[in-house]
Structures are given as structure tokens and as C-alpha cells.
Amino acid sequence: MIYSTVWLAQAKVPLFTQFKKFLKSFFPRPALREQDGSQWCLVGNIAEKTTFGEEGEERSGTKHFSPGTKVYCLPAQWGDGYEKIVVLARHRGSRKLAEMVIKSDWVCNWRAQVVYKPSVLKQIARALEENGRANWQSKEEVESYLESIRKYEAKRDVR
Numbered sequence: 001m002i003y004s005t006v007w008l009a010q011a012k013v014p015l016f017t018q019f020k021k022f023l024k025s026f027f028p029r030p031a032l033r034e035q036d037g038s039q040w041c042l043v044g045n046i047a048e049k050t051t052f053g054e055e056g057e058e059r060s061g062t063k064h065f066s067p068g069t070k071v072y073c074l075p076a077q078w079g080d081g082y083e084k085i086v087v088l089a090r091h092r093g094s095r096k097l098a099e100m101v102i103k104s105d106w107v108c109n110w111r112a113q114v115v116y117k118p119s120v121l122k123q124i125a126r127a128l129e130e131n132g133r134a135n136w137q138s139k140e141e142v143e144s145y146l147e148s149i150r151k152y153e154a155k156r157d158v159r
Helices: 015-026 118-131 139-158
Strands: 005-008 011-014 039-046 049-052 057-060 070-073 084-090 097-103 107-115
Touching: 011 015, 039 118, 039 139, 070 107, 084 118, 097 118, 107 118, 107 139
Parallel strands: none
Antiparallel strands: 005 011, 039 070, 039 107, 049 057, 070 084, 084 097
16 A cells, blocks of 8 residues: 655654544544543333334344344434434344444334443444544433434324
């Protein structure tokens, strides 16, 4: 691989490294509460029964997550009304923390919760940094999402 280099402060620095530093200046890391190493997050569980496919086949949990698996939901990534969401959860097969896009209909028992687990906090920060998005800033922000999700579910259940 060929790297372009420029002289910067009397040292050769790859152009790619300079570009990464430049981008990071525009997309700062998500704000974690430094004093206690915690972060507010929208949390839910995978539903016992989910539907998928054109025929609406029913399955226990999802292909990647067992029923009842705790999922850490990231803020909206695109403007679809939070119908599809990015979540972090323990994978059914490997038991490692996996990042997936799933239907919000597959998640139940929504709640605002403080996350303390360092591995989860690290994964949330990495996922948001890659997408250049902001993280949840406060409990109020998470609860406003929660309120809109509950309104959406109430409308959906009426149909």
C-alpha cells in the first residue's frame, strides 16, 4: 500500500492519519459522563414472538437475538420514524456484543436506563463515532424518544 506523506513538524505523517484527525475535529466523541463512567440509553428486550418475511412467518426471537435479550438502542440514524433501529446486544450464536439494524416492532419493554458496563459503553461510543452521530445526552432526551415510541405503538395496535 502506498501512503502519501507530508512533512509535519519535522516528522513524516501519513496523509490518512492527518485526514482522520481532521474528521475527528468535526465529529467529536459522544459525551460520556466522565465523573461516573455511565451513559443514559434507550433499552428494551427482544419480543418472545416476532414476524418476518412476506408471509409474516412467526419465530421465537430473531435470527440473531434470543427472546428476552436486552438490547441497547442507539439514537435514530435516518429519518424513518424509528421503524428500523441500530441496536447492540449479545448475539445468539457467539455471545459477543453485536451491532445490528432490526425492526423496532421486535423490541418490547422499552425503558430509559443508565448503562455502566464498560464494554457496552465502549461499543456505543465506537458505533456512534463511525456513523458521526451524537449520543443520548440526558434522561429527558431518552424519555422523549420513549414517549414517541409508545404513541407509535398505540396507533399500531389500534389498526
